[in-house]
Amino acid sequence: MSWINLAFDKLLQTNGDDRLRATYLRSLLTGAESAKEIRQFGLADWLSEMYRSTWLTATTRLWRARRNGLGPVVLTCLVMAPTIGGAFVLIGIDVAAGTLTLAGAVTMAQAVLRLQSFGVLGDAGTALARSTSVLGALVSLRLELGLPAIEPSRLKVPRATPSKSGEPAEVQFDRVSFRYPSRDTYAVNELSLRIPAGQSIAFVGVNGAGKSTLVKLLCGLYAPDEGEIRVDRADPAVDEAARRRVAVIFQDFVRYHLPLRDNIVLGAGDTDHALVERALTDAGGTALLERRGLSWDTVLSSEYDGGTDLSGGQWQRVALARALAAVAGGAGVLVLDEPTAALDVRAEAALFERFLEVTRGVTTILVSHRLSSVRHADRIVVLADPSGNERGIVEDGSHEELMRLGGRYAEMFSLQARRFAPVAR
Numbered sequence: 001m002s003w004i005n006l007a008f009d010k011l012l013q014t015n016g017d018d019r020l021r022a023t024y025l026r027s028l029l030t031g032a033e034s035a036k037e038i039r040q041f042g043l044a045d046w047l048s049e050m051y052r053s054t055w056l057t058a059t060t061r062l063w064r065a066r067r068n069g070l071g072p073v074v075l076t077c078l079v080m081a082p083t084i085g086g087a088f089v090l091i092g093i094d095v096a097a098g099t100l101t102l103a104g105a106v107t108m109a110q111a112v113l114r115l116q117s118f119g120v121l122g123d124a125g126t127a128l129a130r131s132t133s134v135l136g137a138l139v140s141l142r143l144e145l146g147l148p149a150i151e152p153s154r155l156k157v158p159r160a161t162p163s164k165s166g167e168p169a170e171v172q173f174d175r176v177s178f179r180y181p182s183r184d185t186y187a188v189n190e191l192s193l194r195i196p197a198g199q200s201i202a203f204v205g206v207n208g209a210g211k212s213t214l215v216k217l218l219c220g221l222y223a224p225d226e227g228e229i230r231v232d233r234a235d236p237a238v239d240e241a242a243r244r245r246v247a248v249i250f251q252d253f254v255r256y257h258l259p260l261r262d263n264i265v266l267g268a269g270d271t272d273h274a275l276v277e278r279a280l281t282d283a284g285g286t287a288l289l290e291r292r293g294l295s296w297d298t299v300l301s302s303e304y305d306g307g308t309d310l311s312g313g314q315w316q317r318v319a320l321a322r323a324l325a326a327v328a329g330g331a332g333v334l335v336l337d338e339p340t341a342a343l344d345v346r347a348e349a350a351l352f353e354r355f356l357e358v359t360r361g362v363t364t365i366l367v368s369h370r371l372s373s374v375r376h377a378d379r380i381v382v383l384a385d386p387s388g389n390e391r392g393i394v395e396d397g398s399h400e401e402l403m404r405l406g407g408r409y410a411e412m413f414s415l416q417a418r419r420f421a422p423v424a425r
């Protein structure tokens, strides 16, 4: 059995984590779930390069191993070909002479063909060579059997450096309307809004009011049917630089199976380590390093040797740190589209409050169903209810102003405050 163990080891060392990572990177680059975030953060080139180099590392080793193993295969073929050919000739001669029946010839031929099962051309070898599709399971099995771990190779990938304007951006929606092609009604209807540079603003409204659609329009993921959107006077739907000025964390943000550090500074070049640390601290995620004992190089997936997965709330802190790092890297607008939904009411409110504190002076857009979480924004806009005949924005002001107004926001806030009495003051 020692040769099986050897081949097993060789296969894993030839591919192992690199193959697994390359397959994962390919799924990130081609999957619908990660597409909007990859486009928004401008990660396509960075991830493509990482995929290319990871795949190349794995396959180069595989090619080398195959080349090394080619000698015995060629030698065996040279011996087997005349042996099998000669046997068939002898069978033919016997059949022609009438000393071997047709049934006998078929049986003999089968027996001769089974000769291939021996040695390097054998079934076991072929099956092993084809078993790369079960690599993930093999890696786990290896751990189960107590075999030593394979060290994942460290990637050194050149990364894109974002523009570093450092200034908060001004955002303008001018009579914007947008309808999804499959729908009869407008998701956003004649909405006008100017967000001065450095202001924090919250979008609130009933389900389906168009809050997330507005965020996607701002990210340039869709172009409006009518009206204009501008980020520092440039259109994010057509201008890559304007798009990169918007850092957004969606509710379904991507949980990258990459080291903790890369999860925070995705594609952000050789970022100063102090900046990454500050981003994690500001996002309230230092417990990951202190209590969970992670290092900056720990891959955030248990599928990798030494890797580990995080809880929903811990992932959200990593995603928030990513947003803060993007701002430090040059983004001028920060958008949080309900990325904290997995946190409880109290934790979300505390996090948003802290977030507004650390991003003071940055243009910030918050979307949350929990009004106690967004009450500290400089300004709150209530989007029209699409089921009525309203359009655009129906209320606009600070928490205090809207409460004094006694309109829709005040009604929604009081309703929630009764439900979450200890949180909403």
Ligand SMILES: Nc1ncnc2c1ncn2[C@@H]1O[C@H](COP(=O)(O)OP(=O)(O)OP(=O)(O)O)[C@@H](O)[C@H]1O
Binding pocket: 180, 182, 183, 187, 205, 206, 207, 208, 209, 210, 211, 212, 213, 214
């Ligand atoms: N990809 C899509 N295709 C078709 N219709 C969509 C799509 N995404 C959203 N919609 C529709 O557009 C409208 C606005 O949706 P959107 O998600 O922007 O609202 P929202 O205010 O963010 O809602 P919620 O509070 O439930 O998150 C809804 O009627 C929704 O059903």
